[in-house]
Structure formats: structure tokens, C-alpha cells
Amino acid sequence: MNKKKIGIFVGSLRRDSYSRSIAKAAVSLSPEELEFRFIDIGNLPLYNQDFDDDGQPPESYEKFRNEVADLDGFLFVTPEYNRSVPAVMKNALDVGSRPYGHNVWSGKPGGIISVSPGGLGAFGANHHLRQPMVFLNILLLQQPEMYISKVASLLNEKGELVDESTRTYLKKFMDAFSKWVKVISESH
Ligand code: FNR
Numbered sequence: 287m288n289k290k291k292i293g294i295f296v297g298s299l300r301r302d303s304y305s306r307s308i309a310k311a312a313v314s315l316s317p318e319e320l321e322f323r324f325i326d327i328g329n330l331p332l333y334n335q336d337f338d339d340d341g342q343p344p345e346s347y348e349k350f351r352n353e354v355a356d357l358d359g360f361l362f363v364t365p366e367y368n369r370s371v372p373a374v375m376k377n378a379l380d381v382g383s384r385p386y387g388h389n390v391w392s393g394k395p396g397g398i399i400s401v402s403p404g405g406l407g408a409f410g411a412n413h414h415l416r417q418p419m420v421f422l423n424i425l426l427l428q429q430p431e432m433y434i435s436k437v438a439s440l441l442n443e444k445g446e447l448v449d450e451s452t453r454t455y456l457k458k459f460m461d462a463f464s465k466w467v468k469v470i471s472e473s474h
Contacts, residue, residue, distance in 0.1 A: 289318070289320060290319060290320050290358040290359060290467050291321055291323065291356065291357050292320050292322050292360065292361055293322075293323055293361070294309050294312075294313070294324045294363065295325055295360060295361070295362045295375065296309050296324065296327075296363050297363065297365055297371060297374060298364075298365050298372065299328045299374060302445065304401055304403065304438065304441065306363070307437075307445035307446070308401050308434060308447065308456075309363040311446070311447035312361065312363065312459075312460055315453065315457040315460050317464045319467075320460075320464050320467065323353075325353055325354070327350070327375065327377070328374060330378060330381050331344055331346065331347075332377055333380040333384070335384070338384050350378070350381055351381070351382060351388075354390040354391065355390045357394065358467060359395040359396060359470070360396040360397070361399070361463065362397070362415060364398070364400050364401065364408065364411050364415060365401050365411065366400065366406075366408035366409075367411070369414075370410055371411045371414045372411075376418070379391070379418050379419075379422060382422075383422055389422055391423065391424050392423040393423055393425070393474070395424075395425045395427065395463075395467045395469075396419060396424040396425065396426050396427070397426065397427045397466070398415055398416070399432040399434065399456075399459070400432070400433050400434065401434045401437050402434070402435055402436075402437060403436065403437050403438045404435065404436075405435050405436065406435065407433025407434055408433065412431070427462060427463050427466045430455070430462055432459045434452065
């Protein structure tokens with residue numbers, strides 16, 4: 287089977303990140319048509335246009351842009367910082383969008399999962415993330431939406447997703463995401 291390569295972008299650098307735990311659960315519940323790789327976004331210097339204008343981007347930018355260009359789709363798993371997207375996630379989007387005319391995100395399918403220990407499921411982050419994706423031409427899965435609230439209560443001490451209803455819903459989300467990736471791939 288020709289599996290589709292999906293990059294996972296986790297918007298937290300925290301050692302015991304809940305978002306990363308959910309990302310791992312998403313991989314384990316995904317249909318086998320998809321294969322995943324976690325893409326490191328924590329080593330990208332803050333975007334500075336001078337790097338590209340001078341023709342001397344950091345090595346980490348070049349590696350990241352090549353990795354993203356090689357993917358068939360993107361899964362973003364993000365916490366919420368101050369009702370928005372953590373800077374590390376936005377920075378990764380910006381790095382992949384430049385130099386001008388070389389947006390490596392364009393035309394590929396994406397999905398968003400937002401995660402919070404609070405009660406609002408990081409709704410603010412989820413929707414703020416959608417805004418740049420319109421411009422970047424990341425073709426986002428619209429339904430089902432995936433907002434995970436009270437995440438600490440859904441994981442065991444090893445960080446495994448043990449809450450059955452969340453597992454069921456996450457599986458439904460991953461099934462829909464897999465179909466979405468197929469639809470977009472076949473339309474190119
Ligand atoms: C937070 N947190 C948070 N949570 C939330 O639901 N809405 C919010 O607006 C914020 N704001 C916020 C700002 C900053 C700077 C920090 C550090 C944290 C709490 C956040 O959800 C919590 O730290 C999660 O554990 C972060 O996700 P990871 O690291 O577990 O994946």
C-alpha cells in the first residue's frame with residue numbers, strides 16, 4: 287500500500303506535554319493508510335526575513351522546509367496560550383511560508399486537534415490557527431472538529447489516552463482525516 291506521509295506538528299515543547307500525548311494517541315488510532323513522522327519545530331530560530339533576503343537561511347530552516355515539502359499532509363496538535371496559538375507553532379508556519387513564492391504548505395491537506403487541561407478545549411488556539419492556514423492554502427478538514435478539554439483527566443500516569451469516549455471520537459476524527467487526505471491527493 288502506498289501510504290501517505292503525514293507530518294505531526296506539536297505546539298508545545300514541554301517534556302510532559304499533554305498535546306504530545308494526544309498526538310501519539312492520534313497516531314495509534316489512525317487508519318493504516320497514513321504513516322506519521324513528528325516534525326521538530328522547537329529548534330527553528332524566530333523568523334527573520336534577513337536570513338532569506340541575504341540568501342543565508344539557518345540550516346534548521348532548510349531542513350524543515352525540505353521535510354515539509356516531502357509530506358503529503360499535516361496534523362497540527364496544539365495547546366492554547368493566552369487564547370491563541372503558542373508562538374512556536376506560528377513561527378513554524380512562518381518559516382515554511384518563505385522565502386516569498388516558496389510556501390511549502392500550499393495545496394496540502396491538514397487537520398487540527400486542540401488540547402487543554404481547562405474546560406474550553408483550546409477553542410481560541412484552534413480557530414486562530416485556521417486564520418493563517420487560509421492564506422497558506424493548507425486545505426483543512428472542517429468536520430469533525432476536535433477540541434479536547436480536561437485532558438489531564440483523560441490520560442493515565444504514562445500519558446496514554448485511556449478515556450473511552452475520547453478514544454472513540456479521536457478515531458472518528460482520524461478516519462475522517464485519512465479520507466480527506468485521500469480526496470485531496472486524488473484531486474492533484
Ligand atoms: C497556558 N494555558 C492555557 N490554557 C488554556 O486552555 N487557555 C489559555 O489561554 C492558556 N494560556 C496559557 C498561557 C501560557 C503562556 C501557558 C504556559 C499556559 C495552560 C496550558 O493549557 C497548559 O500549560 C497545557 O499543559 C499546555 O499544553 P501542553 O504543554 O501540556 O501540551
